[in-house]
Amino acid sequence: MNLPTPDDVAAAADRIRGVAHRTPVMTSTRLNELLGVEVFLKCENFQRMGAFKFRGAYNALSQFDQTQRESGVVAFSSGNHAQAIALSARILGIRATIVMPTDAPVIKRQATEGYGARVVTYDRAAEDREAIGLALAENEGATLIPPFNHPDIVAGQGTAALELFQDVADLDSVLAPMGGGGLVTGTCLAAQSAAPVTQVFGVEPAAGDDAKRSLDAGRIIQIPTPSTIADGAQTQAMGEVTFALAKQYIAGIETATDDELVTQMAYLASTLKIMVEPTGCLGLAALARKPEAYGKRIGIILSGGNVDMARFVELVGQTA
Amino acid sequence: MNLPTPDDVAAAADRIRGVAHRTPVMTSTRLNELLGVEVFLKCENFQRMGAFKFRGAYNALSQFDQTQRESGVVAFSSGNHAQAIALSARILGIRATIVMPTDAPVIKRQATEGYGARVVTYDRAAEDREAIGLALAENEGATLIPPFNHPDIVAGQGTAALELFQDVADLDSVLAPMGGGGLVTGTCLAAQSAAPVTQVFGVEPAAGDDAKRSLDAGRIIQIPTPSTIADGAQTQAMGEVTFALAKQYIAGIETATDDELVTQMAYLASTLKIMVEPTGCLGLAALARKPEAYGKRIGIILSGGNVDMARFVELVGQTA
Numbered sequence: 173m174n175l176p177t178p179d180d181v182a183a184a185a186d187r188i189r190g191v192a193h194r195t196p197v198m199t200s201t202r203l204n205e206l207l208g209v210e211v212f213l214k215c216e217n218f219q220r221m222g223a224f225k226f227r228g229a230y231n232a233l234s235q236f237d238q239t240q241r242e243s244g245v246v247a248f249s250s251g252n253h254a255q256a257i258a259l260s261a262r263i264l265g266i267r268a269t270i271v272m273p274t275d276a277p278v279i280k281r282q283a284t285e286g287y288g289a290r291v292v293t294y295d296r297a298a299e300d301r302e303a304i305g306l307a308l309a310e311n312e313g314a315t316l317i318p319p320f321n322h323p324d325i326v327a328g329q330g331t332a333a334l335e336l337f338q339d340v341a342d343l344d345s346v347l348a349p350m351g352g353g354g355l356v357t358g359t360c361l362a363a364q365s366a367a368p369v370t371q372v373f374g375v376e377p378a379a380g381d382d383a384k385r386s387l388d389a390g391r392i393i394q395i396p397t398p399s400t401i402a403d404g405a406q407t408q409a410m411g412e413v414t415f416a417l418a419k420q421y422i423a424g425i426e427t428a429t430d431d432e433l434v435t436q437m438a439y440l441a442s443t444l445k446i447m448v449e450p451t452g453c454l455g456l457a458a459l460a461r462k463p464e465a466y467g468k469r470i471g472i473i474l475s476g477g478n479v480d481m482a483r484f485v486e487l488v489g490q491t492a
Numbered sequence: 493m494n495l496p497t498p499d500d501v502a503a504a505a506d507r508i509r510g511v512a513h514r515t516p517v518m519t520s521t522r523l524n525e526l527l528g529v530e531v532f533l534k535c536e537n538f539q540r541m542g543a544f545k546f547r548g549a550y551n552a553l554s555q556f557d558q559t560q561r562e563s564g565v566v567a568f569s570s571g572n573h574a575q576a577i578a579l580s581a582r583i584l585g586i587r588a589t590i591v592m593p594t595d596a597p598v599i600k601r602q603a604t605e606g607y608g609a610r611v612v613t614y615d616r617a618a619e620d621r622e623a624i625g626l627a628l629a630e631n632e633g634a635t636l637i638p639p640f641n642h643p644d645i646v647a648g649q650g651t652a653a654l655e656l657f658q659d660v661a662d663l664d665s666v667l668a669p670m671g672g673g674g675l676v677t678g679t680c681l682a683a684q685s686a687a688p689v690t691q692v693f694g695v696e697p698a699a700g701d702d703a704k705r706s707l708d709a710g711r712i713i714q715i716p717t718p719s720t721i722a723d724g725a726q727t728q729a730m731g732e733v734t735f736a737l738a739k740q741y742i743a744g745i746e747t748a749t750d751d752e753l754v755t756q757m758a759y760l761a762s763t764l765k766i767m768v769e770p771t772g773c774l775g776l777a778a779l780a781r782k783p784e785a786y787g788k789r790i791g792i793i794l795s796g797g798n799v800d801m802a803r804f805v806e807l808v809g810q811t812a
Contacts (some may be wrong), residue, residue: 196516198538216766217765218518222765250736279762303493304613385761441761441767441801441804442599442767442799442800442801444535444765445538445542445766445767445797446765446766447761447762447765447766447767448765477765479762481761481762481808481811482760482809484761484808485808485809486807488801488804488805489802489805491801
């Protein structure tokens, strides 16, 4: 198995420079006072296509050789990876086909099609997206780029934390959302070279804590698709690449409930004036539950901001 | 009458440096493609206390002499000016009393009290806030700082545009929300020195176009409190200072309806991932209506982000 290294994250940072946004790190006196620690929010909701996923996708596609570029790319995704592949493919002049569940958020499907990709839908409950993706790739000679279990994806995702470490010194911990583990393990690799004393925590939805159970068990555990509003972390299992890296580097795995995600989504909107999608609130939700547990200077990766307005209104309206 | 000058804006910029945030200018490829012009969004929703008003308030209060500092400050405001005075007073160690309508947004009243100010309420329909504020000031020897009709307030508000002009060259126009005219006329002064060819437009709620009517008539016209969701621009009349400056410098006045404000509020949240209050959407709403009318490179001042979540959900929920 080919595992990415800290050097691969540095190389990815060179590749995405001037193409991906270098997103801002936001701070809030009120948030710091509320939690009693210093919080640094890495705003990947301001990334191109609205989520960190662009980093990994562009890092992978920009390394395609001429044959791959001509044959196109296939991806399966619940949303943000789809948009990321579609936008990267458009920028690089590569044909993209995205396999997407029929119940994917409208905003994500529209954006994917808006970037010029072909969308093929499947029934999340009845069909296997990997099989569909593989068949499509084989039929067309296209390259399948999975959403997290790929060295180039992991290395690309790590560039968000690398920027955070360059902008903010001496972080005690970083908390990042965890679905398949691409963002979290990329963050671990970035920390290895740029912030070796910083502890990296993954935060997954309480409804689907497969990563925690997998690390506890020492092997990848597969679960049914979890029922959670964190649609970017509705993964059934980690991949071999992300599991191997997590086993080696991760400081711990936390969980957050849907209610906690909604609370943070409303807080970030009303106090910080930023829109963050439910999945993007996982890190802050875990920190808010135990603000004393991660040191004094905490980095939080707000992974994305792609939430339908109707969905936001529905979720936040229950509490507002 | 003592009118502020471009030099006063420069002096205000020195005073607020390191105290106010230098807010970011955001751009969006999708927004530019949609409107067919280049748009530069000055994000005063990320300013301290969530709106540009902090600039003017701090500029005014930081010039208090020792007697004024000891006697305190009084302000009347529908919201953001109140928070701005309260926060500036706290920073400078000055006692603040705020006269606020009983129907002011909860988020704004709570924030004002949270900054340690005393809040005195009045009935917007039945009582005169100016009279209440003046009486309070006289009784206590405090200094009354009005929300817009004051040279130091206008000069302070102009620093937002000054930063915009420093960050973005060759703007054809700037569109800014217009209530009493403090932000717009401050923007005019900033343009005089830093961007003399840039045209400055004020945008007021269609329900309360007193500024447009005043400039057309050549005298200040007073209207009943307009019924609009743009609670930061529910002014009944311009002041002598802002009217004199507007008459001299402003390129034109536009209006936007409540529906247009909601449309832009939802667009900014879903596409730019930022929360902007209804008043803050006035500039973009006017631009979206006639994108070809203001040149090719347009600055938009998003004046604030203080909107109750319940209110946001109610407004955006109607369209989402």
